Amino acid sequence: MKYxxxxxxxxxxxxSIAYNLIPYDVSVLLLDKNNDVAMGATRANSAIIHAGYDPKPGTLMARLNVEGNRLCEKLCADLSVPFKRCGSFVLAFSDAERNTLQDLFDRGVKNGVPDLRILDAEELREMEPGIGEEAVAALYAPSAGIVNPWELCLAQAEVFVRNGGEFIGNAEVTDIQKTGDIYTIQTGAGAFEAENVILACGIQADAVHEFIEKPDFQIVPTRGEYFLLDKCEGSKAAHVIFQCPSEKGKGVLVAPTVHGNLICGPTSEVLQGDIEDTATTAEKLAEIKQKAALSVGNISWRDNVRNFS
Ligand SMILES: Cc1cc2nc3c(=O)[nH]c(=O)nc-3n(C[C@H](O)[C@H](O)[C@H](O)COP(=O)(O)OP(=O)(O)OC[C@H]3O[C@@H](n4cnc5c(N)ncnc54)[C@H](O)[C@@H]3O)c2cc1C
Structure with a gap:
């Protein structure tokens, strides 16, 4: 069959692309190299629906972040996926970091992020009593939220299949050739033909793109390790608590999960060689403990449920 x-x-x-194609009169095939959906970065991230003060103003990412945040509540309600608009803080621990908060605030206003505020230490502690003693101010973004990312993926794929879409797992794409207007996609589950191919293969997107032509982008595969703590620790944070971002990303956060646990992480490590290596390391986990303790002082690490990356 040609799709x-x-x-x-x-x-x-x-x-998400498959789900959004449901209303159109098109035949759609969703392929994955794993035997199920949501087996990549989707199942192992911080689960934050970011407010949108971080992306550079004027970029597509800035526009889509703020618009996506706004749409997420209804999307999750339609799909019965847990979502909570709990709000987020970015903490400042020094005067220099206060300036960073102001920069993030200005950027957020340009991006159209609603209701941003900079809080002093007193107001911050009223809203989040367990906050680390050294925090002097925070950027408050009430529109930030938390979600169950793998359920969001699974629910969209399920509705897509129930509406006639086709999902084939164990179908690693190993080559794509174009003859006339038709692409022939070679996979571990056989060859498929399609008039259009959309690559949504995460950290492999550049490698798969090479089958057709050289990509004009490069993926930098970056591993982040986490602690997931028991529900008895879940009340230690009511908001997503970030620290000021650096050139390595958004830094270590402490956040509640939609299931009532506490999540701490990630680290940020560019991988060479096996770019899908999801090991965790004693060194990086120690780094999380040390950094997270600045944000929330009394985390009980012995109540760890599991680590992942
Ligand atoms: C540490 C960390 C924390 C993050 N935290 C957040 C956060 O809080 N909020 C947020 O919005 N984003 C976050 N992100 C980013 C977010 O996880 C990703 O943007 C998102 O998961 C990407 O989804 P995806 O579908 O593009 O990729 P993936 O979920 O990786 O899916 C790609 C799929 O392609 C498949 N695939 C790969 N190669 C092939 C092939 N050759 N043939 C067939 N199938 C193939 C894989 O099996 C996989 O299922 C975080 C990322 C990291 C690394």
Whole structure:
């Protein structure tokens, strides 16, 4: 069978595209190299629906972040996926970091993030009593939220399949050739033909793109390790608590999860060689403990449920 559209990769991006194609009169094939959906970065991230003060103003990412945040509540309600608009803080621990908060605030206003405020230490502690003693101010973004990212992916894929879409797992794409207007996609589950191919294969997107032509982008595969703590620790944070971002990303956060646990992490480590290595390391986990303790002082690490990356 020849499909109108083949999507390579059934993470949250591929599944969202498949879900959004349901109303159109097109045949759609969703392929993944794993035996299920949501087996990549989608199942192992911080689960934050960011407010949108971080992306550079004027970029597509800035516009889509703020618009996506706004749409997320209804999307999750439609799909019965847990979502909570709990709000987020970015903490400042020094005067220099207060300036960073002001920069993030200005950027957020330009991006259209609603209701941003800079809080002094007193107001911050009223809203989040367990906050680390050294925090002197915070950027408050009430529109930030938390979600269950793998359920968001799974629900969209399920509705797509129930509406006639096709998902094929164990179908690693190993080559793509174009003859005339048709792409032939070679996979571990056989060959498929499609008029259009959408690549949504996460950290493999550049490698798969190479089958057709050289990509004009480069993926920098970056591993982040986490602690997931028991529900008895879940009340230690009512908001997503970030520290000031650095050139390595958004830094270590402490946040509640939609299931009532506490999540701490991630680290940020560029991987060479096996870019899908999801090991955790004693060194990086120690780094999380040390950094998270600045944000929330009394985390009981012995109540760890598991580590992942
Ligand atoms: C540490 C960390 C924390 C993050 N925290 C957040 C956060 O809090 N909020 C947020 O919005 N974003 C966060 N992100 C980013 C977010 O996780 C990703 O943007 C998102 O998961 C990407 O989804 P995806 O579908 O593109 O990729 P993936 O979920 O990785 O899915 C790609 C899919 O492609 C498949 N695939 C790969 N190669 C092939 C092939 N050759 N053939 C067939 N299938 C293939 C894989 O099996 C996989 O299922 C974080 C990322 C990291 C690393």
């Amino acid at each position: 109108d559209i083949a999507i390579v990769g059934a993470g949250v991006v591929g599944a």
